[in-house]
Amino acid sequence: MTQSPATPLPPPKERRRLREAASLTRAQLASRVGVTSETVRGWETGRSTPRGRKGEKYAKLLNSLGAEAEVTPPHTERRTAAASDRSRTSAGDRSRASGRNRGGRTAVTDQDRTAVADRGRTTVTGRRSVQARAAAPWRPDDAAALTPEQAFDALYAFCSPALVRQTYLLTGRRELAREAVERAFHIAWQRWPEVARDRDPAGWVRAVAYDCALSPWHRFRLRHQHPEPPPSDAFDRALLDTLLKLPPSYRRTLLLYDGVGLGLPETAAETEASSRAAANRLTHAREAVAERLPELADPEVLHWRLVELASIERLRAAKPLVVRRAGERRARFWTRAAIAFTIALIGATALTARTAPTHYEPPVPQGETVQDVPPPIAPGPLSESERKLRSKLRKEEPRGPVRLMPQPG
Structure with missing residues (x-):
């Protein structure tokens, strides 16, 4: 029967905060403890509790990370993290350069995974730890x-x-990816009070x-x-x-779970599914x-390949000021267009009400x-000009000798 570790274990949110403060990914911390990244995810979300020797090792590692965070000055920690990032990146580049197999494919080694984790998980895939730091400016x-x-x-x-x-x-199109992101930020700026909260x-x-x-309209x-x-x-x-041959819902779920690194409840909520x-x-x-690709049967290997596939494309977004001003211009244009359409609709309605007949003529x-x-042959209905001539003749006084009219006897 396993027992809980003797070393005090912090709560789940504190575990994740300590890992992020040490600039460690789930995969890096899992390699130190000797478990998988999915196990670390469960420990940090509270779905499972660390037990046994692995739990004791995990608790000691968290306590050491907490002690280092208290002792290490912020500027020293940033320099150390930057130096380790550069060293891991260079090691991963050398590993990829020498890891080409006979088929021309890149071998995914441990050093390669570490380098991609430092470079990809923070700047490419946007892991949940990074998203938590991104939400920091919106704290009360x-x-x-x-x-x-x-x-x-x-x-x-x-x-x-x-x-x-x-x-x-998701799309396989570079221009469409930039347009979709800019459109999303246009909507976010229009609804900024909601997004900020x-x-x-x-x-x-x-x-x-x-x-x-x-969107299928593309x-x-x-x-x-x-x-x-x-x-x-x-x-x-x-x-x-x-990826592009998968249904859109499957593709999105795979990218959120194996690419971005969301949990299953978060993935289900974002895809509006159970x-x-x-x-x-x-x-x-x-x-x-x-x-189709047996090499990617392991979810962890699939994650690294998604990270590499996204990182090789040199995709750049516009400046924040440009996107914000473009969103404001777009909002002004559609507002004015809606006002003009409303005015035209009101004018057409008023004209119709003014010229429409007021009674029924069978x-x-x-x-x-x-x-x-x-049947007697009679002339057809009078035209508009003939009606005007008839009304004019009826209004004018008769000229010349008055016509003799028979009088009753």
């Missing part, structure tokens, strides 16, 4: 220090690079960007009927082609990818033959 203690423009610019500068790359994996502003914008990118646009140049690597082309439906979509999507029936007597 900082709300008075930032203007709405500054808060929006901070959110855009943090989320847009990773969000463009994620949207590219949201618990996860980055998730709010991400959901809108995914909806814009997966198929009717002429420039989106021609395919864009695929990635240069053959394995990356196969992976992107496999947890069971999200789990089924994720299972079928993984099976479809593994059927049509003249056709003549019928009665006892073999044909």
Whole structure:
């Protein structure tokens, strides 16, 4: 029977905060403890409790991270993290340069995973830890220090690079990915009071960007009927082609869970599905990818390949000021268009009410033959000019000799 660790264990939120303060990803911390990243995810969300020797090792590691955070000055910690990032990135680059197999594919090694974790999880895929730091400017203690423009610019500068790359994996189109992200931020700026009070502003914008990118109306646009140049690597082309062949809901669920790193409840909520439906979509999507690319049967390997596929594309978003002003111009244009349409509709209604007839005039029936007597032939209905002439003749006084009229006897 396993017992809880003797070392005091902090609550789930504090566990995640200590890991983020040490600039560690779930995979890095899991490798130190000797478990999987999914196990660490369960420990940090409170779905499971660390037990046994692994739990004791995990508790000691968290306590050491807390002690280091108290002792290490902030500027020293930033320099140390930056130096470790550069060293891990260079090691990963050398590993990828020497890890090409005979088929021209890149071997995913431990050093490669570590480098991609430092470079991809924070700047490409937007993990939940990064999103928590992105939501920091909207905490109540900082709300008075930032203007709405500054808060929006901070959110855009943090989320847009990773969000463009994620949207590219959804659509396979670079220009469409940029347009979808900019459109999402236009909507966010129009509804900024709601977005600023949201618990996860980055998730709010991400959901809108995914909806814009997966809109079925894009198929009717002429420039989106021609395919864009695929990635240069053959394995990356196969992976992107496999993703695009998945149904949009499966593709979105796979990207949120295995690419972004959301939990199953968060993925189900963002895709507007139940947890069971999200789990089924994720299972079928993984099976479809593994059927075509057996190397990606492991979810952890699939995550690293998604990170690399997104990071190789040089996708840049516009400046925050440009996006904010474009959103304001778009809002002014549609507001004026709505006002002009309303005025035109009111004018047309008033004109119709002014010129419409006020009473019903039945049509003249056709003549019928009665006892073999044909109907009298009479002129047809008078035209407008003939009616005016008749009314004029009736109003004028008769001239000349008065016509003799028979008088009754």
